Amino acid sequence: MSGWRLAHGGLIDRSRPVFFTFDGRRLAGFSGDTVASALLANGVDVVARSIKLGRPRGIVAAGTEEPNALIAVEPGLALRRATEVELVDGLAVRSVSGRAPAPAIDETPSEHVWHHADVVVVGAGAAGLTAAQDAVAAGGRVVLLEGGHAAGPLPDGLVDAADFVFLPRTVAVGRFDSNMIVAHERRRGTPGANTAARDRLWHIRARDVVLATGAVERPLVFADNDRPGIMLAGSVGVYLQRYGVAAGRRAVVFTANDSAYVVARDLQAAGVDVVAIVDTRVRPGPTADAGGIEVLSGHVVAGTTGDEGLASVLIVPRDGDADRASPTVVEADLLAVSGGWDPALRLLAHTGARLRYQPSAGTYGVTEVPPRVRITGLAADVNGGVGAFSTLDPVWLVPAPDGSLDRHFVDLQRDATAADIRRAVDAGMRSPEHVKRFTTIGTGNDQGRTSGTNELGVLAALLGTTLEQLGPTTFRTPLVPIPMRVLGGPYRGELFDPVRTTPIHGSHVAAGALFENVGQWKRAWAYPREGESFDDAVLRECRAVREGVGIMDVSTLGKIDVQGPDAGAFVDRVYTNRFSTLKVGSSRYGLMLRADGMVFDDGTATRLADDHFHLTTTTGGAAAVLDWLEEWLQTEWPDLRVRLTSVTDEWAGVAIAGPKSRELLARLAPNLDVSAEAFPFMTVRNEYLSELPARIFRISFSGELSYEVYVKSWYGRALWDAIAAAGADLDVTPYGTEAMHVLRAEKGYVIVGQETDGTVTAADLGLDWMLSKRKWFIGLGALDRPHLTRPDRRQLVGLLPDDPDLHVPEGSALLPSGGLGTAGNVTSSYRSAALGRTFALGLLAGGRARIGSRVDAQVAGWRVPLDIVEPVLWDPQNERRDG
Amino acid sequence: MLLISCPWCGPREEIEFRNGGEAGVAAPEPDAEPTTDEISGFLFFRSNPKGSFHERWNHSHGCRRWVSLTRSTITHEIESESQPTGRFRP
Numbered sequence: 010m011s012g013w014r015l016a017h018g019g020l021i022d023r024s025r026p027v028f029f030t031f032d033g034r035r036l037a038g039f040s041g042d043t044v045a046s047a048l049l050a051n052g053v054d055v056v057a058r059s060i061k062l063g064r065p066r067g068i069v070a071a072g073t074e075e076p077n078a079l080i081a082v083e084p085g086l087a088l089r090r091a092t093e094v095e096l097v098d099g100l101a102v103r104s105v106s107g108r109a110p111a112p113a114i115d116e117t118p119s120e121h122v123w124h125h126a127d128v129v130v131v132g133a134g135a136a137g138l139t140a141a142q143d144a145v146a147a148g149g150r151v152v153l154l155e156g157g158h159a160a161g162p163l164p165d166g167l168v169d170a171a172d173f174v175f176l177p178r179t180v181a182v183g184r185f186d187s188n189m190i191v192a193h194e195r196r197r198g199t200p201g202a203n204t205a206a207r208d209r210l211w212h213i214r215a216r217d218v219v220l221a222t223g224a225v226e227r228p229l230v231f232a233d234n235d236r237p238g239i240m241l242a243g244s245v246g247v248y249l250q251r252y253g254v255a256a257g258r259r260a261v262v263f264t265a266n267d268s269a270y271v272v273a274r275d276l277q278a279a280g281v282d283v284v285a286i287v288d289t290r291v292r293p294g295p296t297a298d299a300g301g302i303e304v305l306s307g308h309v310v311a312g313t314t315g316d317e318g319l320a321s322v323l324i325v326p327r328d329g330d331a332d333r334a335s336p337t338v339v340e341a342d343l344l345a346v347s348g349g350w351d352p353a354l355r356l357l358a359h360t361g362a363r364l365r366y367q368p369s370a371g372t373y374g375v376t377e378v379p380p381r382v383r384i385t386g387l388a389a390d391v392n393g394g395v396g397a398f399s400t401l402d403p404v405w406l407v408p409a410p411d412g413s414l415d416r417h418f419v420d421l422q423r424d425a426t427a428a429d430i431r432r433a434v435d436a437g438m439r440s441p442e443h444v445k446r447f448t449t450i451g452t453g454n455d456q457g458r459t460s461g462t463n464e465l466g467v468l469a470a471l472l473g474t475t476l477e478q479l480g481p482t483t484f485r486t487p488l489v490p491i492p493m494r495v496l497g498g499p500y501r502g503e504l505f506d507p508v509r510t511t512p513i514h515g516s517h518v519a520a521g522a523l524f525e526n527v528g529q530w531k532r533a534w535a536y537p538r539e540g541e542s543f544d545d546a547v548l549r550e551c552r553a554v555r556e557g558v559g560i561m562d563v564s565t566l567g568k569i570d571v572q573g574p575d576a577g578a579f580v581d582r583v584y585t586n587r588f589s590t591l592k593v594g595s596s597r598y599g600l601m602l603r604a605d606g607m608v609f610d611d612g613t614a615t616r617l618a619d620d621h622f623h624l625t626t627t628t629g630g631a632a633a634v635l636d637w638l639e640e641w642l643q644t645e646w647p648d649l650r651v652r653l654t655s656v657t658d659e660w661a662g663v664a665i666a667g668p669k670s671r672e673l674l675a676r677l678a679p680n681l682d683v684s685a686e687a688f689p690f691m692t693v694r695n696e697y698l699s700e701l702p703a704r705i706f707r708i709s710f711s712g713e714l715s716y717e718v719y720v721k722s723w724y725g726r727a728l729w730d731a732i733a734a735a736g737a738d739l740d741v742t743p744y745g746t747e748a749m750h751v752l753r754a755e756k757g758y759v760i761v762g763q764e765t766d767g768t769v770t771a772a773d774l775g776l777d778w779m780l781s782k783r784k785w786f787i788g789l790g791a792l793d794r795p796h797l798t799r800p801d802r803r804q805l806v807g808l809l810p811d812d813p814d815l816h817v818p819e820g821s822a823l824l825p826s827g828g829l830g831t832a833g834n835v836t837s838s839y840r841s842a843a844l845g846r847t848f849a850l851g852l853l854a855g856g857r858a859r860i861g862s863r864v865d866a867q868v869a870g871w872r873v874p875l876d877i878v879e880p881v882l883w884d885p886q887n888e889r890r891d892g
Numbered sequence: 893m894l895l896i897s898c899p900w901c902g903p904r905e906e907i908e909f910r911n912g913g914e915a916g917v918a919a920p921e922p923d924a925e926p927t928t929d930e931i932s933g934f935l936f937f938r939s940n941p942k943g944s945f946h947e948r949w950n951h952s953h954g955c956r957r958w959v960s961l962t963r964s965t966i967t968h969e970i971e972s973e974s975q976p977t978g979r980f981r982p
């Protein structure tokens with residue numbers, strides 16, 4: 010119980026007491042306190058037990074560098090630092106010792122903000138405020154970021170400035186290319202309140218960035234340097250000045266620079282008994298004014314004693330082994346230490362600037378600043394080695410009288426000591442990156458703020474090298490931890506990814522469809538009836554198409570409109586087969602390859618006019634195909650007079666498939682001659698269908714007589730419902746994507762992305778007949794590469810399990826019959842109503858030559874024998890497509 | 893996160909763009925009959941310099957046009973004006 014609240018002073022509001030609980034204890038503080046300042050004021054010494062050794066730990070710092078005082082904030086148990094959490098009435102927090110409890114999923118809304126500024130100033134200390142005033146005076150748009158909450162009132166000139174944004178409680182967590190500052194703003198509000206965005210992630214594009222980020226104080230590494238009551242001297246000063254809290258009653262100050270002298274004098278003035286200033290230097294600096302306090306220059310603290318808190322400090326001369334045996338013992342409950350200061354310049358390292366040890370400054374800093382960045386204030390002074398905060402002769406390791414290192418703590422959060430660094434060195438490690446990972450120093454959520462430089466100092470001492478030889482480990486974004494939900498921002502739940510539904514979606518829902526995701530689309534998967542299993546529904550839907558008539562929503566197919574005088578030449582170049590000779594009103598199946606010759610997409614192209622083609626793509630490939638075609642058109646063939654337009658969403662489509670589809674179409678379009686002669690396979694007609702203007706394609710993906718009818722998308726549901734009504738007596742059956750997959754697989758039609766994976770050629774699929782020999786196309790030149798013509802390439806085959814009821818899972822490995830090694834894999838596998846058995850498609854090494862022989866599939870650890878057959882299992886002579 | 897200047901739209905955030913790799917790599921001419929070495933060079937070989945790199949970006953969430961610029965692969969600094977990516981022939 011050593012800390013206490015002063016009667017006066019600080020930026021807190023003593024007229025507004027605030028009550029909170031810490032581990033269930035009800036405590037009081039004032040408005041303006043942090044949890045940490047209130048705990049100190051209440052005399053709470055021990056705030057945690059250390060992660061490995063269970064040693065008592067107290068508050069060390071006053072800002073984001075605090076390694077010990079982690080707390081979980083009720084109700085969600087979000088992990089925070091006590092030094093950063095503002096006290097509000099009713100706040101309930103728990104101490105965290107080592108491992109934090111798993112926080113609840115936090116639904117608190119957060120948002121992302123994009124902003125542009127002439128000048129972003131990071132840090133609202135005196136230097137930051139001055140920089141902001143200057144920038145505002147110069148007439149720019151200025152943003153001032155301050156990580157803390159207790160910055161004083163804004164000075165005149167900023168309060169009413171136009172085009173000036175002041176963001177307190179906002180930590181700049183990253184600086185990215187082209188001066189992009191990303192900052193996390195914690196907005197004021199009741200913890201747990203779910204009403205408005207409590208966090209904002211700012212992305213600020215700045216012309217100029219001013220870093221007024223200050224400096225971080227380093228502890229000193231000596232035996233038992235981790236006891237509660239041992240604090241950073243500058244932080245002791247912050248608690249005094251900002252919160253009116255004295256961190257102890259009887260203090261020793263241990264420093265290697267002049268900055269701690271001010272703290273010693275301020276403590277003395279506040280009524281704390283400051284016993285001595287222990288200065289590592291024989292000759293303290295020019296600003297070291299002790300104000301009458303005894304100074305032990307050229308001395309060090311070599312150890313401490315105590316039980317839960319600090320009891321006494323052991324002081325010895327810095328150089329003088331003889332005196333080590335009998336140190337001066339000074340009773341104290343507060344030891345304020347300052348090993349030196351590091352400029353807070355990690356933001357520069359995010360974009361690749363290297364911080365290097367500057368002997369003239371006694372710290373890691375930069376000699377060159379990136380363009381359009383300026384460092385000012387304390388950060389600049391410490392970086393340049395000027396002023397009271399500079400530590401020109403740092404002491405990295407104070408030896409213990411017994412030579413031990415295992416209570417010389419370097420990283421308090423990780424409970425890692427100089428002995429751990431010694432072990433790393435003994436194991437042969439030299440690189441700081443290796444030592445960091447071996448010792449875990451610097452890997453806590455404080456990211457080694459107070460331990461990183463000391464680690465390198467101890468390492469250099471143990472290796473007998475200099476710090477110039479040891480670069481700091483890599484500093485990555487974010488500078489301080491930010492919750493994942495803030496990175497996610499509003500893009501969660503239904504805003505995470507758009508859901509695309511077709512104009513006919515409502516009819517599928519009404520019919521009880523199950524849906525599957527295809528890209529962002531919801532596609533009707535199957536329509537199980539009451540009490541019917543999914544598998545039985547698929548078999549029934551397949552049977553309807555083979556024996557009667559089925560209808561399917563094909564609106565999701567990608568559609569690209571190609572227009573222009575060179576449309577024919579363009580389409581010839583992008584498909585493997587020839588289209589420029591296609592007659593107006595006719596369609597052709599087309600295959601697209603990537604430049605490396607692998608199958609990219611397939612679909613049909615229909616010529617609507619001499620200079621007008623309508624291309625369809627796979628549902629999932631629509632965007633990629635348009636991008637691909639645009640890329641060639643813009644970057645390789647700008648001379649072609651062609652324009653491409655995505656019309657996927659313009660048209661809703663329904664496939665009418667099965668032997669009775671002609672009869673159904675005739676009822677709907679009485680003016681259309683639907684005979685096979687008048688409306689042949691692979692042609693298109695424009696006709697009114699149930700009074701809706703429609704494009705009707707005679708096209709088939711099932712092998713049956715089949716049509717695809719397209720109308721403007723707003724007529725889609727009317728079309729579907731009209732077809733369903735007109736075909737009621739024909740038992741017209743909606744079928745989903747699963748039945749469609751079965752039907753096409755029975756015909757040996759491949760699905761790009763299922764039978765192909767980017768390593769499959771047209772020849773592998775048996776589609777080499779589609780490769781025109783009389784014209785150029787994308788991918789042609791790559792097809793002669795030796796690897797693509799090997800006879801043992803994996804080729805498409807049909808596969809029939811000996812057991813006609815056995816369904817071989819898709820993806821199963823194929824093994825040589827009775828032999829070892831993988832020879833391929835199953836790509837599609839279904840139960841077939843038409844075949845009365847299960848069947849599969851697969852890619853098999855040298856497969857075409859092996860048709861008629863046998864192969865094994867590996868299923869659940871067992872070998873299952875299969876017959877290798879032609880991939881077309883249904884109607885190989887195409888006798889059914891004319892009905 | 894780069895700030896990329898689009899010749900059509902002005903300076904825009906990198907997330908509006910898709911990187912298109914090295915610029916100035918000529919695709920085979922239609923009707924050309926490249927050797928296997930030539931086609932492999934086009935498909936698989938890029939200069940990958942340490943320093944100035946001439947590269948392509950597609951303003952995919954903007955005007956959808958392809959642009960080319962020079963960027964330092966060391967500092968990420970964009971060193972040139974952006975230009976529409978035109979047909980490249982060595």
Ligand SMILES: [Zn+2]
Nearest residue numbers: 898901951955
């Ligand atoms: Zn653009």
